[in-house]
Amino acid sequence: MQPINVLTSTAAPxxxxxxxxxxxxxxxxxxxxxxxxxxxxxFFDWRRIQEGPxxxxxxxxxxxxxxxxxGAQILIAGKNFGCGSSREHAAWALAxxxxxxxxxxxxxxxxxxxxxxxxxxxxxxREEDVNLLTHRSTRNPLHTITISLEAQTVVDGEGxxxxxxxxxxxxxxxxxxxDDIALTLRHEAELDAYEAEHDEEFWLIPRAGxxx
Numbered sequence: 001m002q003p004i005n006v007l008t009s010t011a012a013p014x015x016x017x018x019x020x021x022x023x024x025x026x027x028x029x030x031x032x033x034x035x036x037x038x039x040x041x042x043f044f045d046w047r048r049i050q051e052g053p054x055x056x057x058x059x060x061x062x063x064x065x066x067x068x069x070x071g072a073q074i075l076i077a078g079k080n081f082g083c084g085s086s087r088e089h090a091a092w093a094l095a096x097x098x099x100x101x102x103x104x105x106x107x108x109x110x111x112x113x114x115x116x117x118x119x120x121x122x123x124x125x126r127e128e129d130v131n132l133l134t135h136r137s138t139r140n141p142l143h144t145i146t147i148s149l150e151a152q153t154v155v156d157g158e159g160x161x162x163x164x165x166x167x168x169x170x171x172x173x174x175x176x177x178x179d180d181i182a183l184t185l186r187h188e189a190e191l192d193a194y195e196a197e198h199d200e201e202f203w204l205i206p207r208a209g210x211x212x
Contacts, residue, residue: 001118001119001177001178001179002119002177003174003175003176003177004100004119004121004149004174004175004177005148005149005150005175006146006147006148006149006150007073007074007100007101007121007146007147007149008144008145008146008147009071009072009073009074009100009101009144009145010069010071010072010073010074010137010141010142010143010144010145011072011074011075011076011103011133011137011143011145012063012064012069012072012074012075012076012099012137013063013076013133013134013137013138014063014075014076014077014078015076015077015078015131015134015138016077016078017078017079017080018078018079018080018083019077019078019080019081019082019083020082020083020084020085021082021083021084021085021086021087021089021090021108021111022084022085023043023045023046023084024042024043024082024090024093024094025038025041025042025044025087025089025090025092025093026041026044026045029041029044029089030087030089035092035095035096035118036092036096037096038089038092038093038096038097039093039095039096039097039098040097041093042064042093042094042096042097043062043064046059046062047059047062047064047065064097066141068141068142069141071098072098072099073098073099073100073101074099074100074101074102074103074145074147075094075099075101075102075103076102076103076104076130076133076134076137077102077103077104078104078105078130079104079105079106079127080106080107080108081102081104081106081107081108081111082107082108082110082111082112082114082115083108083111084108086110086111086114088114088118090111090114090115091111091114091115091117091118091120092118094115094120095118095119095120099120100119100120100121101120101121101122101123101147102115102120102121102122102123103123103125103130103133103145103147103154104122104123104124104125104130105124105125105126105127105130106124107122107124116170116173116174117173117179118179119174119177119179121147121149121166121174123147123154123164124164124165125154125162125164126162129160129162132160133145133154133156133160136156136158136160143156143157143158144156144157145160149166149171149174149175150175152164152165152166152171
């Protein structure tokens with residue numbers, strides 16, 4: 001997982017509350033076991049026309065299909081983002097699409113954990129602040145937001161400046177690019193030593209009463 005600290009980007013405004021994980025990545029796309037390849041299916045039911053002669057074609061009114069939001073690394077969403085099932089694929093899909101951060105008034109707990117473990121900054125701001133950033137990014141697709149993880153701030157070029165809270169351990173992991181595997185591998189030498197000692201004590205040397 002890549003370290004992340006300061007992120008400056010345009011933002012895609014998705015002013016919808018209670019976006020669940022089945023909307024983020026529908027269940028029919030959960031057959032892959034890799035973390036990659038999910039980005040093209042992100043918000044699939046909203047990005048594609050679902051009926052009529054244009055079935056399957058891009059929905060022109062959806063924000064991610066609008067060319068002026070191409071390349072946005074920040075998603076702005078409504079409250080309770082990521083509710084529903086616990087599928088980690090939702091975080092994989094957002095990251096694979098190119099989002100490095102999501103700003104919302106609130107997040108579902110399991111999604112919040114999954115996203116942090118996959119290198120994404122989740123920023124909780126007051127609803128009125130999220131609405132303001134949504135308005136500015138809707139009015140001007142070139143509106144740029146800067147998120148500083150180290151300073152725990154969100155700023156833009158129009159005077160917006162807010163502080164956000166984040167768990168210190170999650171902040172440390174994001175700043176240093178440490179997922180669960182990388183955290184474990186920091187103790188690789190100690191783990192190897194323990195395994196060697198365990199093997200010698202319980203496998204290589206016969207227990208009392210056993211034949212050699």
